[in-house]
Amino acid sequence: MKKTIGLSTMKLQLFFILFLFTLVLCSFYQVFDLKASMERGKTIYEAQCMSCHMAEGEGLEGIFPPLAKTDYLNDKNRLIKVTVLGVRGPMKINGVDYNGEMTSFDLNNEQVSDVLNYIRNSWGNKGVPILPAEIQPALKASTKDYRPY
Ligand code: HEC
Numbered sequence: 001m002k003k004t005i006g007l008s009t010m011k012l013q014l015f016f017i018l019f020l021f022t023l024v025l026c027s028f029y030q031v032f033d034l035k036a037s038m039e040r041g042k043t044i045y046e047a048q049c050m051s052c053h054m055a056e057g058e059g060l061e062g063i064f065p066p067l068a069k070t071d072y073l074n075d076k077n078r079l080i081k082v083t084v085l086g087v088r089g090p091m092k093i094n095g096v097d098y099n100g101e102m103t104s105f106d107l108n109n110e111q112v113s114d115v116l117n118y119i120r121n122s123w124g125n126k127g128v129p130i131l132p133a134e135i136q137p138a139l140k141a142s143t144k145d146y147r148p149y
Contacts, residue, residue, distance in 0.1 A: 034117060034129045041118025044111055049119075052102075057123045063100065065093040068123035076130060078146050079120075080138035083112055086149025103149050109135040 049067075053059050057068035070093050073079060081087075088101035107115065109132040120127030 032129055032131060034121070037114045037117045037129065038121055040111075041114035041116070042122075044107070044115040045118050048105060048107075049115065057119065057125075061096055062098065065091065065096075065098045067119050068125060070094055073120055073125060073127060075143070076134070077138040077141045078143045079116060080112060080130070080135055081143055081146055081148065083107070083116060084135070084139060087147065088149050089147040091145075101149055109133070 052064040053067050054064070057066055059066035067073065072082075072091075072093065082102070083105060084107065086102050086104035090097065090099040092098070112135050113130050113132045116130045117127075119125065120130070
């Protein structure tokens with residue numbers, strides 16, 4: 001008799017733990033809405049980036065590097081630094097040399113996250129979301145092969 005009660009209490013506890021776990025998991029996935037972020041990011045891109053990097057992220061060979069399908073997009077920290085602090089100096093992108101400069105942009109954490117989520121998930125690019133909370137830590141991280149503007 002005692003054993004049966006013990007077992008059902010345990011089952012109840014287990015059920016409760018699983019329930020909490022599911023709840024936490026659900027909220028974690030719902031907190032960040034990538035689609036909404038990309039939509040806001042598109043507006044920022046069109047206003048502040050498109051004049052150089054072009055509508056499809058194709059850039060202008062030898063002058064403005066492409067943002068579509070480039071290796072640099074995978075390096076989150078570098079990407080965040082480039083967007084917030086600008087960049088200068090030589091870089092080779094998809095086999096083409098660039099040696100220009102790009103000024104920094106006045107964007108808050110959420111705007112940086114939005115515009116990068118748009119870039120990283122458009123024109124054939126696919127990247128996990130960059131959250132607003134990741135921007136400041138990334139600016140402090142060390143990044144090789146990068147010079148700010
Ligand atoms: C006035 C032209 C101009 C504008 C506007 C501009 N860029 Fe750039 N961007 C450049 C140039 C030039 C470089 C290459 C700099 C170099 O050679 O060192 C560059 C490089 C980059 C790179 C690094 C290359 C790569 O493929 O990863 C990223 C990322 C980038 N820009 C993102 C942005 C974003 C995001 C915006 C808008 C917020 C933006 N750029 C707006 C001119 C521009």
